[in-house]
Amino acid sequence: MTDLAVELDLPAAGADTARGIRIDNPVDGSLVGRIAMATREEVTGMVASAGRAAYSWARTPAAERGAALRAAAAAVRDRADDLAQVNERETGKPGAEAREGALAGAGTLEQYAELGPVHRGRSLLGDVSATDLMVPEPRGVVAVLTPWNDPVAVACGLLGAALATGNTVVYKPSERCPHTGLLLGDILAPYFPAGVLHSVAGDGEVGAWLAGSAGVDVVAHVGSTRTGRSIAEAAARTGAKVLLENGGNDPLLVDSDVDPVWAAKQAATGAFVNSGQICVAVERIYVHRAVADVFTDALAAEAERTGLLPLVDVPHRDGVHEHVTDAVARGAVLKAGGVVPDGPGAQYPATVLSGCEPGMRVLTEETFGPVAPVRVVEDFERGLNEACDDAYGLAATVLTSSMEHAQRAWRALPVGTVKVNAVFGGAPGGAAQPRRASGQGFGYGPELLDEMTTTKVVHIEPAPG
Template structure:
């Protein structure tokens, strides 16, 4: 089936009513189809392709063929194609936002239903646009009279990107961008729950990349295993649950395909006694409940110093009630449904455990929070439950937040580190010496001060312990030899209060904050509290990145993301 070319500028409309595989530059139908469900209405979404092993073979063969020429295209041309692709996504923002809302779910309040979907489109396109600055030249290790030693970065080959259901557009771009700019070919495998944006993203990509360079296959639970066991696959990037990630790694071990895993996280945030409560609380609400908590690096455990615990909890409850249960007048209303029935049942099970054990609830009712006839769950805040309770020990991936007291710094660090899902963590304090000290002791892939889940376009995204393996979001991930890649460290503003903007506005959706310090694999990201947001365009990035401060020793670590087990 013929596809639009870049001759139109790449902005001609896409048909968002039909969803085919894209193999070797062509739309390909399948004899059988499947569909997911709109989590807002529980009505069926459109039919999408149900791929077979033969489809996988064809896609991998096309990717292998395309690799021979794409890997030889100059880096500047590859980056230019990705930049034009990002602009085309922006041009079709409204179409992608509508589809994103239908497959991912909408907030309860009509006025907010498309606002956050539009922002995700902005973020996804901005992530791709930032890759125009990624360039990895040869590294001369020695150049003497007797010998010359050079490290050259060459493409891995055919990569497969597994995209989770909680962020089907942004994470699809994360799977596509770095491999493409570094000369690899990519086959995208979207989640069976949310295949639609990924399919249209790759259909759009055909206008900018040669046949076989970017492809997409959708399907059921069998598709992932066919990819991970295929001898023609050179690398797999998987975002999903820890349990499924282990199965991906086991399957890939048979062919020794390189594996990048971004898995679950039970992220703690530690609130110190010196914070400005009025300023910090809105930020915590956003970082715990945005997208109904269905974000890999959302705050999952909140530790508040005992001296301010009661006041902080009161403000937290008030702000959450205002944001999540308003009549739509609040600008930050962002509570939507749980995306699918399996995760909805898991959240309901955690709520039932709270009710069964009689834990004190500061907001909501665990017995009625899950709405009948939909996948909506009203926010629940649990007041100081036991440390070993399920609501503390397990990643919720829903709008349920345990709040716990602490008094001793070493003790709270021990409690925060008491998890195998160590994706992110944060410390909130006015005293930066304390922040640096506590950050250095937190065992997580990404650690922030006075911020949480704020990512930099040039910094790696990675986890620790069972939160994953290797890193994403930097060009070196898609190259061999892997080596070590030390990003520059950026100087932050001297303003250190906590007036961070809790939600990016529509004019500045791409969310970059300058960092005080940054490690690559175990990324310590100490953000300036002043929240200098800027758009991800060339002038702004060049102007705001700041001068390098120093190099840091890179620590070893994994990678992580998402939460709920989805099958291969």
């Protein structure tokens, strides 16, 4: 297979050929491509270039910035198939789902193209002879660091909000999908003035250089909690604002009054879609004993129908399997899956574990794979208490016919998003703040425009005379 960087005429990723990134197809293990990582000097140069471009871009009329974003969104739509092809080959994400992600990214760019020009401050009621205003202004240079599990959609959200509000950007995609990220950056860059948008390839060290740069005013990161905490430490030294959407260990509660077969289908969707590689995937399940047997058997049947799923690479697959083997060693029972298949690639079967107990890694840590650990509880209150007892705070799902239980649960769960009777879904325009180890700040929605700006208070009085 030819190198994607050559095949798709991608921009040069960096000069350090000794420190390269090799990407293998997680389905069959074949070579996808190699990319050289940026040097520290290149990262410093990009940040400086973005800083020089910040003044004029901030003063570009908001409507013109919106028009540029709208044109860039159209280009992403036109290249959705190319982005999907590269994404599938790098991460194993099925082509149809990868294309949906690219189109979702284009839609998000369009959304911020509309929202940016109407983002507004406030006038204040002061002295009648004076004018008092609260005015939003761009923060400056934004470092955008994005994950591999939905690379185009996530990146477009952060890039769109930053650019719409007049910030300049240095964008580093995950080292697990550098070709996808560089292609996206190459598609977007021509629609903005020189210096406004840079793309850089590299590993965690390159990301640390970028996040810790004194010229960066905002670091927006979607990815692991460990990396997010390192970014927060670096930003504490530079004074940069930090936006983090990090790991999650999202619970699913199954009450005694719901159809257990329907609940199992919901659980399978939440645990197995995108191979479980979604930040808001179902990571741990608490099911009422009254419906536990039927629910678990139905969930195991869903897993058997799902079969093998591609994970992003072999090290990640091995980490998922470690969680499963830890649970089995501590007494959990494999109801489906749980066996590493023979052959190349990084596939893993949809897996169901019953008999899970507190302390098992599948309940206390984010597995981020197609694993559904089932914990049987005696009553709804016990399940709710255990669901709340966690280091993360991203999302949770509750399946119940009881309005009382639904109300109690959404108020008690210490997470940014609670879904009742649907593992996915929600009205457009919603935005949540993750909690605890899951991060901080609004990472999407109209509120992201507020995160990307800072407010200046202005008081104007007429001169005497």
